[in-house]
Amino acid sequence: MKRFSMALAAVAFCTLVAADASAQANLSLRGIGLKAGVVNPEDLDTTLGLGLVFDLGTIHPNWALESYAGYWSQTEEEFGAEFGIKDFSFGAKTKYMFKTKNPTLQPYVGGGLGLHVLNAHAEIDPVSIGGTVVFPGSSADDTELRVGFDLGGGLRIDRGQQFAFIGEGWFSVVSDASHFSLMVGAVYMFGR
Numbered sequence: 001m002k003r004f005s006m007a008l009a010a011v012a013f014c015t016l017v018a019a020d021a022s023a024q025a026n027l028s029l030r031g032i033g034l035k036a037g038v039v040n041p042e043d044l045d046t047t048l049g050l051g052l053v054f055d056l057g058t059i060h061p062n063w064a065l066e067s068y069a070g071y072w073s074q075t076e077e078e079f080g081a082e083f084g085i086k087d088f089s090f091g092a093k094t095k096y097m098f099k100t101k102n103p104t105l106q107p108y109v110g111g112g113l114g115l116h117v118l119n120a121h122a123e124i125d126p127v128s129i130g131g132t133v134v135f136p137g138s139s140a141d142d143t144e145l146r147v148g149f150d151l152g153g154g155l156r157i158d159r160g161q162q163f164a165f166i167g168e169g170w171f172s173v174v175s176d177a178s179h180f181s182l183m184v185g186a187v188y189m190f191g192r
Helices: 002-024
Strands: 026-041 047-060 063-078 081-097 105-124 127-129 132-135 138-159 163-173 179-189
Touching (some): 026 063, 063 105, 081 138
Antiparallel strands (some): 026 047, 047 063, 063 081, 138 163
8 A cells, every 4th residue: 555655646746747847848939040150160171151040949947949950061172182061950959048137148058969961072183294184083972961969058139029149159079070160140039
């Protein structure tokens, strides 16, 4: 009888906790935005990055959820050879929103997972000596899908009910294509 009472108490406790958590969750597409900034890929020069942000609401009052799509590309040329990489990424991030005295300013830290469609291409110009082609040149192109892990944080500034501005920095760990990005953007909110 004692075990039955303990099991019943545990079920009641879990039910109350789950009900409280679902009552606090506010999951829906709450806003969409654009962001742009600089991306510093591993072993390449800094380049421009662009992205879309989808605000998916909160899973708890301090925990926000967002999905994103991003793009950056960098090409370098040296000694008649050209190498470039493009990264199309799609993923989701969970952010812990810190409470401040000013509710329109919300610093955050977070992490997430993303899928990265990496396209690498290389091209070597033909080499000729005295009008005779010694090396005809070559090119290669390869596309791979890789999983990446994102870690970072930023600041969200709410401007009324319609717009929020973001400034953030993220480090994305991706095999052979890890990169750091600093982005700024604006999110149009659909209403709260």
